[in-house]
Amino acid sequence: MSPFRLCTATVHLSGSLRSALRRARTLGLDGVEIDARNTPGADALSKTGRRQVRKWVADEGLAVAAVAFPTRGGYADPDRLEARIAATKEAMTLAHDLGAGLVYNHVGDIPPPGADGSRDPRRGLLLEVLSDLGAWGSRCGALFAAEVGRAAPADVDSLLDELPDGAIGCHLVTGALVVNRHDPVAAVAVLGDRILHVHATDAIAGPIAGRGRSVVLGTGQVDLPTILAALDDHGYRGWVGIEPVDTVGTDTEIAAAMQAIAAV
DSSP: OOSSEEEEEGGGTOSSHHHHHHHHHHHTOSEEEEETTTSTTGGGOOHHHHHHHHHHHHHTTOEEEEEEOOOSSOTTOOTTHHHHHHHHHHHHHHHHHTTOOEEEEOOOOOOOBOTTSOBOHHHHHHHHHHHHHHHHHHHHTOEEEEEESSSOHHHHHHHHHTSOTTSOEEEEEHHHHHHTTOOHHHHHHHHGGGEEEEEOOEEEEOSSTTOEEEEOTTSSSOOHHHHHHHHHHTTOOSEEEEOOSOSSSHHHHHHHHHHHHHTO
16 A cells, blocks of 8 residues: 555646545545645635635545645745745645645745855845745744755755754655756655655656656656655655646546556
8 A cells, every 4th residue: 555645736627626626536536735826716715715625625535735836936036025925824824724734836046055155145035035934834834845846956955954944845846857857766865854745747858957848647757666665765654746737638647647656
């Protein structure tokens, strides 16, 4: 039996949240992810509405695995930064209220540490914001997980080394790592218990880093069995998210991915 719990985002299942939950149950998933920016009304749910969603989730025998909060800008990008921080905190509160306890998003470009001991002001700003999000997470009961895919895992690890222990964690996206010429298995070794959430995606890398394409899980360059074994060896017992590539035949693709993961 797989040690991992499987989920997918409701936006992959239906435009209606309640219909998506029913479909997730029918597929045999353990939980769902809710996109706080792209699920209609998710970011504006009242306290009463959030309790209703939790009831719907429980009625289907599911759990909310995580809340996605994809932003265009990063957390060292000064343009509309205060609004981005406030909205991220609200998404973290939403996650807690839905029983998820986790919000994931990219952090944007990671400025390198200064070679001569000086710090790039942008890195200082990024660390300040992430520290703030970490402190908010301690208060509201939901952690922030930084996406690992584009940036080198070692760069993310170095960034987290400069934050208070456990302030934030990582969200590992296997296909994005391959597209950006990073080894997902090595990423697991580098980030270890900082990994809070995983998306098992597949991809084919292009001629240069960052240029590639997503493909159906098991048909690309991601070595899924080795990655899952590495996660298991590191004691990861969290969620594994599935992202269907084809908008037609989504159920079949999700079912095949679930079978592939369960077989490892």
